[in-house]
Amino acid sequence: MTEHRPKVLYVDDEPINLKLFEINFRKKFDVITANSGPEGLRILENNSVDVVISDMKMPEMNGVTFCETAQKKYNHIRYYLLTGFDSTPEIEEAISRSIVKKCLRKPFNKYEIEEVIQN
Amino acid sequence: MKNTDFEHLYNQLREKYERHEKIIVQAYSSLKKKEQQLKEINANLECKQKELEEINNELYKNNIINQNNNIELSRALSQLKETQSQLVQTEKMASLGILTAGIAHEINNPLNFIMCSHTGLTEFFENSSYKTDNHIKFLLDSLKEGVERTSSIINGLNEFSRNTETTKEECNIHKIIDNCLTILQHTLKHRVIIEKQFYPDNIIISGNSGKLHQVFLNILTNAEQAIENKGNITIKTSITNKNITITIADTGKGIDKAHLKKITDPFFTTKEPGKGTGLGLSITYNIIKEHNGNITFNSEPKMGTEVKITLPIK
Numbered sequence: 001m002t003e004h005r006p007k008v009l010y011v012d013d014e015p016i017n018l019k020l021f022e023i024n025f026r027k028k029f030d031v032i033t034a035n036s037g038p039e040g041l042r043i044l045e046n047n048s049v050d051v052v053i054s055d056m057k058m059p060e061m062n063g064v065t066f067c068e069t070a071q072k073k074y075n076h077i078r079y080y081l082l083t084g085f086d087s088t089p090e091i092e093e094a095i096s097r098s099i100v101k102k103c104l105r106k107p108f109n110k111y112e113i114e115e116v117i118q119n
Numbered sequence: 120m121k122n123t124d125f126e127h128l129y130n131q132l133r134e135k136y137e138r139h140e141k142i143i144v145q146a147y148s149s150l151k152k153k154e155q156q157l158k159e160i161n162a163n164l165e166c167k168q169k170e171l172e173e174i175n176n177e178l179y180k181n182n183i184i185n186q187n188n189n190i191e192l193s194r195a196l197s198q199l200k201e202t203q204s205q206l207v208q209t210e211k212m213a214s215l216g217i218l219t220a221g222i223a224h225e226i227n228n229p230l231n232f233i234m235c236s237h238t239g240l241t242e243f244f245e246n247s248s249y250k251t252d253n254h255i256k257f258l259l260d261s262l263k264e265g266v267e268r269t270s271s272i273i274n275g276l277n278e279f280s281r282n283t284e285t286t287k288e289e290c291n292i293h294k295i296i297d298n299c300l301t302i303l304q305h306t307l308k309h310r311v312i313i314e315k316q317f318y319p320d321n322i323i324i325s326g327n328s329g330k331l332h333q334v335f336l337n338i339l340t341n342a343e344q345a346i347e348n349k350g351n352i353t354i355k356t357s358i359t360n361k362n363i364t365i366t367i368a369d370t371g372k373g374i375d376k377a378h379l380k381k382i383t384d385p386f387f388t389t390k391e392p393g394k395g396t397g398l399g400l401s402i403t404y405n406i407i408k409e410h411n412g413n414i415t416f417n418s419e420p421k422m423g424t425e426v427k428i429t430l431p432i433k
Contacts, residue, residue, distance in 0.1 A: 014228060020235035024242075057224060084227025086220060086277040106227040107234035107266055 005030050006117050007048065011040040011066060012055040012082075021053075024110060029117055037061030037069070044070055049077055051117050053104070056083035056091065064094045071099055080104055080116055201385050204398055205405070212333070219276045226273055230266050237262045275301050278328055286410065290331050292322040292363065296354060299335045306343055307352075316355040322363050324432055330406045337399040338367050338426050344390070345371025345424060361432055368425040374418040382416060 007030040010021045018033040025031050032047060034040035037060055040052070052070060056063035067079040079099065081091060084106040094100040104112060241259050249255045275298035300313060307313065342352045350370040357364050374382060381387045383404040388397035407414045412430035 016232050017228070017235070020232060020239065023239045024235055084224040084231065086223060086274075106231040107270055108231055108238075109234075110238045 006050045007032065008117055009034060009040060009043060009047070009049045009052045010054075010082075011035075011037065011052070011058070011063070013058040014055070017055070021108075025113070025117075028114065037063075037066030040066055041070060044074055044077075049074070051078050051080070053080045053082050053113070053117075056081050056085055056103075062090075064090055064099065067094065068099050078116075078119070082106060082108060082113070201401075204385050205402065208398055208402055212329070216329075223273045223277050226269065230270055230273075233262060234266045237266065272301055274298075278332055284327070286327045287325050288328045290324050290326045290328050292324065292331075292356060292365065293317055294321075295328065295331050296335050296339075296356075296365075298332060299339050302336065303339055303343060310349055311343055311346055312349075312351045314351060314353045316353065318356045318358055318363075322356055322358065324363060324430055326410050326430070327406075330409070334403050334406050334428070335365075335367075337403045338428075341399065342367055342369035342371060342424070342426075345369050345373070347372060350423075358432070362429045363432060365428045365430075366425060367428075368423060370423045373420040373422055373424055374416065375420055379416060379418060383414075 005028075008025065009032045010018060011034045012018055012021070013035055015035065018035065022031045022033055032043055032049070034043050036058060037054075040054065043049075044052075052067065054063040054066055058066075061069070063081045063083065067081070070077065071079060078101055081094075081100050081103045082105075083091075083103060085091075087103060091100070091103050095103065102116060104116070237259060244250060244252075244255050244259070278295070278298055296315075300307070339352065346352075346369055352370075353366075353368045355364075355366040355368075378387075378389060383400045384397075385401040386397040387401075390397075404414060407428060407430070410430055412428060414429075415427045416424060417427070418424040
């Protein structure tokens with residue numbers, strides 16, 4: 001019996017971040033990437049994802065709005081933010097309302113991200 | 120004397136008497152009238168005098184009120200000035216906060232590129248024949264060190280300018296002092312030797328992290344600016360009973376005895392125009408008071424200054 005490989009959706013508007021995320025985690029997880037919130041929502045419609053990791057500051061839809069919209073439809077997925085910002089009241093509120101489980105910081109720490117995905 | 124003569128004389132005398140009597144009666148009634156008039160005038164005068172006294176009293180009272188108003192007005196004016204200076208400072212810190220948050224975000228993203236690439240490359244080399252190559256290891260470690268150092272500066276800046284009013288944040292005193300030293304690094308390097316005599320464990324108190332960063336940045340900036348060429352700054356931390364004590368001593372030019380009492384007054388400065396607003400220590404003093412702490416200054420001209428801060432642990 002093969003172990004279940006977690007499927008991760010990573011959303012960030014920086015193409016370099018998307019590519020680097022994929023390179024770093026493709027061995028352990030199934031990685032899907034999206035360059036915006038709306039793109040992420042389209043991907044969630046056709047893929048069964050376990051974990052979503054999203055950037056915070058993106059055009060169109062920020063990380064919290066994206067996670068909140070996605071969570072209404074896909075409540076079983078765990079949502080995390082990965083941002084270069086210090087915590088903001090909006091992020092703290094999203095954590096206290098259990099929309100987002102945790103806010104991870106850029107520059108990324110591979111082990112921290114692996115841990116939240118495998119959790 | 121004949122009878123008729125006598126009668127004549129009598130009549131004459133009587134006439135005189137009657138005339139005089141009339142005059143006396145007239146004079147008497149005129150006097151009475153005058154007396155009455157005088158009484159009236161007197162009463163009137165008394166009345167006027169009373170009125171004048173009342174007016175005088177009123178004026179006296181108004182004068183006291185005016186004096187009190189003047190004292191209150193000048194007190195309000197100095198309060199207003201102080202509040203205004205603090206508002207300006209708060210506004211400045213808020214703008215700085217927005218600016219640093221923006222910069223932090225913009226820098227953390229490219230740092231993320233480097234860190235992700237470093238992680239990817241490390242993994243790649245571990246699975247290759249370069250696994251034991253010392254040069255590769257040095258290059259990779261340098262990349263990581265660079266990212267971590269930049270990231271810690273950014274985090275320090277974020278901490279420094281965080282703009283909240285809470286006094287219930289966990290504040291790690293040693294970390295706050297280290298963040299301030301990192302920010303001042305460029306002015307200290309090759310000139311000022313920092314000697315840290317820290318309490319062996321972390322000291323955590325409940326307070327406002329951003330504001331405590333301001334306190335230590337102000338004190339350390341003053342210490343650095345007091346040292347004209349080369350010198351030392353010694354930072355000691357200790358825990359006594361329910362308080363923590365932080366002592367920052369410099370070997371700079373010291374503070375004149377005459378100035379020592381005024382250094383926490385708003386706008387008091389001996390620095391050249393443009394180098395100091397005279398707000399640093401006034402704000403520092405207020406922040407320490409907000410944290411129920413105490414700050415004292417000991418200084419000897421030409422020898423240096425020692426600043427002692429005590430803060431309650433809870």
